[in-house]
Amino acid sequence: MKPRIASLLLFSLFALSCAFLQPTPTPPPEASSTPDPLDTSWDDRSIFKEGLVPSAQWALNELDGATVYHIELDIADNLSHVNGSEEVRYTNTESEPLTEARFRLFPNILGGKMEVANLLVNEATATPRYDLRNSLMIVPFSAPLAPGESVVIRMDFSVEVPRTVELNYGVLAYDQDVLALAHAYPMVSVFDDEGWNAEIPPQEGDVTYADASFFIVKVTAPKGVTVVASGRRVGFTEAEQTQSTVVASGPARDFYLAASPNYVETSINADGVLIRSYTTANFSEGSQSLVETAARAIKVFSERYAPYPYTELDFVSTPTLALGIEYPGMIAITSWIYDTENDFANEYLEATVAHEVGHQWFYNLVGDDQLDDPWLDESLTQFITLQYFIDTYGIAGSEEFKGSLEFRWDMIARENIPIGLPVAEYDGATYSGIVYGRGPLFFVALRDSMGQPAFDAFLKEYTQSLAWKISTPDALQSLAEKHCACDLDDIFNEWVYP
Template structure:
C-alpha cells in the first residue's frame, strides 16, 4: 500500500492550509533541447468561462506535504528548487473505462530562463499515444487566455498577454478530458485499459523543458521516451471506483471512501512527471528496506514472480544506493502491466511487462525469472538516471539509457561477483552486431536512428562504451566519475558534456578522443 498521512484532511482543505504559508523564489534547472514549435494546427482552444480560480501566490512554496514522500537525503532539495513548477491536478476515473476521464489542473510556472517568454507550452501526449486529450477553459492568473493546438495536437501553446520576465511567475489553469485508446497504440501501449489494468502514462497536460530559445514542442520522435521535463512538484487528487487498487508516483497524504468512490490525495516531488495505474485485480506485496517501503503490484495468480520482483527491487535499491547515493523517496512501487516493451520507468514507480510474471516461461529465449531480475534492476537504475538526474530523452537518449544499461551490469557484478554480468555484455554485443558494428555516434537525436539502429546503438554500443572506459580507466575511477556525475546534477537536466566533465574530473585526463570516437556526431 502507499504511505498514508493525514487521513482527515481533504484535498481542498490541504490547499487552503497551504495558502497561509509564505513564499520564496530563486533559480531552477534548465534542459538542453533542440525543438521546433512552428507546426501550428491553428485550432484555438476556447476559454469562455473560468472554472478554476487563481490561487494566492503564497501557497505555492509550502513544501510540507512533499516532505512526507522524501527521505532525509531527499528533503534537502525541498528548498533548493524554488523555481520548480508546482502542479495541482484533479482527476476523476469513471467506473466504465470507455467513458471520459475528466479533470482540472493549475500550475505555477516560473520563468527560470535568461530571456522573457511570450508563451508557455503544454504537451498533450495522449494525442500521440492513440488517445484523445482535450482542454477547455484555459486561464492565466484567473483570466481567459488564448491557446492554440500545434504539432498534430500534441502541443498546446498558451499565449501570454505580456512577456514573462526571468524569475516572474504565472499561474495557468485548465480543464481537461481524456478518452483512453481502445487498443495499444503509440508510445509502447503505455496509456489505456488493457487486461483489466489501467495505465496512465503522461495523462495530463504537462509543461516541457525549454532551453536555447526553444521549447520541446515538436511532434515526438518515434524512437525513445516521450518526455523531457524539468523536476516539478505534484499535488494530485484522484477520484476513482473504490474497488480499483491504485499505484502512483509519490505518497498518499489523504484518503476517503464515499458512495463507492475513493478519493486519494497524493504528493510527489521533486519528480520528472506523475504516473498512475490501477486494477481491481491487483494484489500487493510489501517490504521495507532502510526506511523505504517497496510495494509490488501484480494480478492474482502471479505471486511467485511478484515476490521475486519485490526482492530484486530491494537488492537494486541497496546496490545503487551504495554505488551512487541514497534513493530520494520513502516509497518505491512496481507493477506488472501489459505493454509493448519490457519495462518503463517513472518517478518512484515503474512498470514491468506482465508476461515476465509467468512461471516457467521464456522471453526472447531467456527464462522469465532471469529476465525479470534484469528488467527490474534496469528500471530501478532509472530512478537515479532519468529521474534524479534528468536529461532530454528526445535529443540525447543515450545519456540515461546507455548508462542505465551499464549500471545494470554493474549490479550483477556487485551482487554475484566478477563474470556475473557476462550475459548482459553478450546481449550488448549482439545488439550492436545487428547493424554490423557500425560506428554510429551515441549522441544523436532519437530521430536520427533508422530501423534497428536505435536499439543497437543506444542499448548495445552505449554500454560497450562504458565497458571500454572501465577497461581503460579502471572500475574504481569510472564509478567515482559516475558517482560525481550523479551528485553534481541531482534534479537538474544533464547533457553529454556533463557526463564527460564528471569522468574527466575523476580520471584527471582528457577524454576528448573517447567522446569523438564514440559519442559526438560526425561533422
C-alpha cells in the same frame, strides 16, 4: 524504458516513472478536520517531506522556481475516460522574459484524445494555439513574464484513453483490465538553450523531456479498483460509489498512475524504502522475486551513486509492449515477465527490473533530453545494470548480461554508429543495437580507459552534482575529464559523437 528483444532476441526498449495510492492498513485521515492538500500554498513544500528519505530532503530547500502542479483526476467507471482540472504555478527561471508557456497534450499523439477548456492565466481568460498534431498547446501571456516572476495557469481537461497498446508501447492504454495512465495531464515543456523544446516523439523511444517539478494530485476512481500512483498518499476519502486518494510527489519529472480491479499487492521494506508490486494474484511469486530484485538494485545504486530519493517505489504490471517503463518512483513492467513458469520471463525479470530501477537515477534524479540524448539515460542505465550484476554476482556472474549487450550490437553487425544521436536518427534495430548495446559498452571502455577509481568517483559526482537538473553530453565528458585529469576527446569521438 526497456524495449523488448525482437522475437528470440530483444526488442529492447525500457521505458520509465511513481508513488501510489492504495491499500496498506493506513487508516483514512478524517476528512472533515484535515485541510484539503490541494489548497496547499504554492511555496509550502512540507507536504513532500515524508515522501523523501532524510538524505534527499535537501531538495525541498532548493529548486527555486520548480513548477508546482495541483491536479484533480476523475476516472470514469469504464476506466478509459478521465476528467481533470489542473492549476500550475509556473516560474520563469530563464534569463530572458517569456511571452508564453507551452504545454504538451501527449494523449493526442498516443492514440487517445485530450481536450482543454476554461483556460485562465492569472485568472484572466486566455486563448491557446495548438501545434504538433494538437500535442502542443501554446498559452500566450498578456504581458511578458520577467525572469524570476511566476504565473498561475488554470484549466479543465478531458482524456480519452486508447484501448490498444499499439502506439509508443502502450504507455497510455486501457487494456486487459488495467488502466496505464501516462503523461495524461497538460505537462509543461522544457525551456532550454534551444528555447521551448517540443517535438513528436519517435515510436522507438521515451515520450517526455521534463524538468523536476512538484505534484499534488487528487485521484477519484470507482470503488473496488486499486489505484497506484506516483508519490506518497497524503489523503483518502470514500463516497458511496467512489474513492478519492490524494498523493504528493516531488521533486519528480512526471506523474503516472495505474489502476486495475485485479491488482494484488506484494511489498517489502528495504533500508527505509517501501517497495510494492501490483499484479494479478496468480503472479504473486513473480511479484515477490521482483521486489527482492528491486531492493538489491536500490542498495547497489544508492551506495554507488546517490541515495534513492523517495520512501516508496511501486511496480505495476501493465500490458505494455516494452519490457518495462520508468516513471518517478514508479515502474510499469509488462505483465508476462511476472510469470515464473515462463522461461523467457525468468530470463528477463532481473535485468528488466534492475534497468528500470536504474532509471530512478538516470532519467528522474539526473534528467536529460530523452529524445535528443537517449544515451544519457538509456545507455548509462544499461551500464549501471551491468554494474548491478557485477556487484551482486561478481564478474563471472555478470557475463551473461554483458553478453546480452554484445548480442544487441552483434544484431546490427557491430556497426560503428555513434551512440550520441537523437532517437529519431535510429531505426528500430539500430536504436536497440546502438543505444542499448554499443552505448553501455562505451561506458565499459570509458571505465577501462579512466581506471576504475577515477570512473567511480566521476559517476558519483556526476549523479550528485546534477541531481534534479538536466545533464548534457558536454557536462558528462568534462566531469569525466576532470576525474581522470586527461583529455577524452579521442574516446568520445570514437564512440559518442557523429
